[in-house]
Amino acid sequence: MDGADSKGVLNQLSVLEVRARSRNTQPQQQCCVKELRAKAEALKIQRDQLEAEAQIHKVLHKLRMSMEKQCPHEEEEAMDEESENTQLLQLMARHTQLKDLLYAHHVIGGYDVIKTPQSKGVCMSLTTAYEGIYLDTYNLEIDLKHKLTITRHNIPPFIPLKDLAKQSNMQTNIRAFLDTLSLHLNAFTGRKQQLKFVKEQHQSITVMESNVLCSRLVLMFTVPRGKNAVLCRLDYTDHTRCLPTGVQFVCEDEELLDSPEWKKNCSLLKETPVHKALTTMKKNGSIV
Amino acid sequence: MSQENPEEVKVLEAQIECLQAESLSFIHLHRLYMCGQRQEEGEKVLSKLMEEVEKLEEDLERQTQMNRISLKSCTTKTLQSSGSKLVQQLSVSGHCSEMAFQVEFKLSENKVIHFIRRITDLNVVMDASDLQTFSSFLSEVEESRDLLLFFRTLRTFSDRSDDRCRTFQHFQAKYPSVVSLPGGCRSEFLWFSIISAALQLFPSQAVGGAAESFQSLLRILGPEAALESVIRAVSLSQDTQLASHLLV
Numbered sequence: 001m002d003g004a005d006s007k008g009v010l011n012q013l014s015v016l017e018v019r020a021r022s023r024n025t026q027p028q029q030q031c032c033v034k035e036l037r038a039k040a041e042a043l044k045i046q047r048d049q050l051e052a053e054a055q056i057h058k059v060l061h062k063l064r065m066s067m068e069k070q071c072p073h074e075e076e077e078a079m080d081e082e083s084e085n086t087q088l089l090q091l092m093a094r095h096t097q098l099k100d101l102l103y104a105h106h107v108i109g110g111y112d113v114i115k116t117p118q119s120k121g122v123c124m125s126l127t128t129a130y131e132g133i134y135l136d137t138y139n140l141e142i143d144l145k146h147k148l149t150i151t152r153h154n155i156p157p158f159i160p161l162k163d164l165a166k167q168s169n170m171q172t173n174i175r176a177f178l179d180t181l182s183l184h185l186n187a188f189t190g191r192k193q194q195l196k197f198v199k200e201q202h203q204s205i206t207v208m209e210s211n212v213l214c215s216r217l218v219l220m221f222t223v224p225r226g227k228n229a230v231l232c233r234l235d236y237t238d239h240t241r242c243l244p245t246g247v248q249f250v251c252e253d254e255e256l257l258d259s260p261e262w263k264k265n266c267s268l269l270k271e272t273p274v275h276k277a278l279t280t281m282k283k284n285g286s287i288v
Numbered sequence: 289m290s291q292e293n294p295e296e297v298k299v300l301e302a303q304i305e306c307l308q309a310e311s312l313s314f315i316h317l318h319r320l321y322m323c324g325q326r327q328e329e330g331e332k333v334l335s336k337l338m339e340e341v342e343k344l345e346e347d348l349e350r351q352t353q354m355n356r357i358s359l360k361s362c363t364t365k366t367l368q369s370s371g372s373k374l375v376q377q378l379s380v381s382g383h384c385s386e387m388a389f390q391v392e393f394k395l396s397e398n399k400v401i402h403f404i405r406r407i408t409d410l411n412v413v414m415d416a417s418d419l420q421t422f423s424s425f426l427s428e429v430e431e432s433r434d435l436l437l438f439f440r441t442l443r444t445f446s447d448r449s450d451d452r453c454r455t456f457q458h459f460q461a462k463y464p465s466v467v468s469l470p471g472g473c474r475s476e477f478l479w480f481s482i483i484s485a486a487l488q489l490f491p492s493q494a495v496g497g498a499a500e501s502f503q504s505l506l507r508i509l510g511p512e513a514a515l516e517s518v519i520r521a522v523s524l525s526q527d528t529q530l531a532s533h534l535l536v
Contacts, residue, residue: 068361088330091337097361098344102351104362104380107395109436110355124354132407132433175354182440 056089063093111178120145126182128189130242135189148174158213159184183240188213190242197275204288205278215239217274221287228253230287234274244270261286356443357384372400384439385446389414393435407433455512463519 106112112125121143128135141152148171155161164184170177191214198219199207208231209218215236220229228251235246247269249257256262265286269277281287352358359382368375374397381390390413398404410433412426422445429438505514 088334088337091334091341095337095341095344098341098348100362100364101348101359102344103364104359104378105348105351105355105357107378107435108357108380108391108439110351110357110439113350113354127436129407129434129436132410132435134405134407175356178354179440179443186436186440 059089060093060096063089064097067093067097109182111182116141121151124178126178126185128182128186130186130190130193133193135193136185138185142174147171155181155185156188156212159188180240187240187242191215191236194242194274198278201275202278202282213239217244221281223251223253223256224285224288226253228256230256232269234269242273244274355439356446357439358382367394368396373398384442385450387414387442387446387449389442391435391438393433407435409433410435412438459515459519462516 106127109127109129112127114123114125115121116123121141124140124142126138126140128137138155139153140150140155143149143151150161150165153161159181161181164180165177168177168180195207195210195214195217198205204222206220207217208220210216217234217236219232219234221232222228223230231250233246233248233250234244235248236243237245247266249262249266251257261284265277265281268280271277272280278287359380361379361381363379365377366374367377376395377392378395379390379392381388383389391410392413393410394408396406396408398406410430412430414422414426425441426438429435429441505517508514509517
């Protein structure tokens with residue numbers, strides 16, 4: 001009985017609640033419709049604006065196309081109605097074109113040269129990338145007064161900046177210097193990236209040793225048969241490259257290393273980036 | 289009504305997103321344009337824009353000079369733009385020294401994960417039909433998507449090509465009767481046309497290994513003097529058959 005009573009009370013309460021809610025929903029809905037209308041109105045205005053902008057975009061695009069084809073006379077003829085606006089539009093088109101070309105120089109790894117505010121020197125950026133992935137960017141501030149001097153930079157200390165500047169005659173040929181430096185930096189970041197891939201992709205392989213320049217790498221493999229361990233030492237003596245110049249294996253089972261299979265592994269490691277060579281070696285069953 | 293509205297809003301929002309993606313970079317220019325149309329502000333805007341364009345022209349010239357790469361056009365098309373991810377299709381054309389190129393690739397940026405920028409679908413077009421060593425390099429670059437490597441190599445290659453051209457023209461001017469330009473002054477085989485003759489010359493003098501002899505000449509005299517001595521030997525030689533090798 002008690003249970004039925006309490007149920008009755010609860011029932012009544014919930015009926016009341018439903019009623020109260022339905023009273024509230026009416027004005028809420030109206031409010032919602034109002035809001036949405038206003039929103040739609042605002043969006044329509046925004047759309048019209050954007051359409052107008054898109055229209056200008058189209059005109060500018062046409063202008064740019066004719067600029068790139070390098071036939072300036074044609075475009076003048078086509079748009080002689082409003083000469084002032086044409087001048088403005090042409091400037092705008094050239095503006096966007098120049099911006100895009102400068103962006104392209106940046107993307108293709110050009111040396112971004114920026115004059116420093118005092119204009120006594122320039123700031124240069126060197127981009128590095130490995131297999132399509134952009135890596136670190138390094139910067140140099142060069143004083144151009146009477147003698148070129150590197151005033152500030154964020155190039156790691158193990159890259160022999162001074163030696164490279166001397167070797168490539170930075171004083172007379174700054175471009176040769178930048179080329180050499182870029183080669184060293186790209187090779188360094190490339191080797192670093194390879195080492196990262198080795199650690200990420202080959203967890204069954206232990207990296208026993210590596211140095212900051214990533215010019216020496218000692219790895220430990222396990223051979224499936226007999227579970228022998230093989231130490232592999234890679235020496236990158238040419239610091240402008242991402243491939244090792246020397247590959248050395250050490251294993252208790254010397255016969256194994258004399259086998260044609262391991263001779264092939266040796267040349268594979270010399271010719272292929274290390275993380276890819278290891279994938280091939282795993283696939284061939286040379287290592288675990 | 290209450291059902292139509294959300295629908296309309298959705299449609300409008302989608303439309304706006306589309307338009308925004310298309311004209312994102314032009315919004316501030318459009319404002320400039322609107323201001324420019326008003327008489328009183330027109331001149332101010334125009335001169336400001338002119339100033340900006342001049343500065344950009346200067347920047348581009350400096351960049352072209354420093355990079356030795358002259359860009360003719362760059363078109364960008366946004367393929368995807370959602371929150372943190374931006375994917376663009378880029379097409380860049382230009383030339384380096386006398387070698388024209390066009391590269392196309394997708395550039396994707398992820399602003400959330402360490403701001404990663406990545407190149408995919410790299411396609412390089414070059415008129416390298418007469419440059420055999422270069423065409424195999426191009427397919428390697430496409431496979432590894434190494435855009436930066438391509439431009440570094442292109443620069444070095446064209447520098448070397450310019451050097452060769454100068455060297456060859458120098459020798460041709462000095463010995464017009466002996467040295468010819470079979471593949472044009474930019475051919476990558478011009479050294480070989482001289483060296484191969486030299487290699488045939490040395491055995492006849494019974495000096496031993498031909499290649500070694502030329503190598504030792506190179507070591508002792510340097511490339512210019514070594515080549516010069518070979519050319520002299522050829523032009524002094526009474527053996528007309530040997531001299532004819534240089535004129536192929």
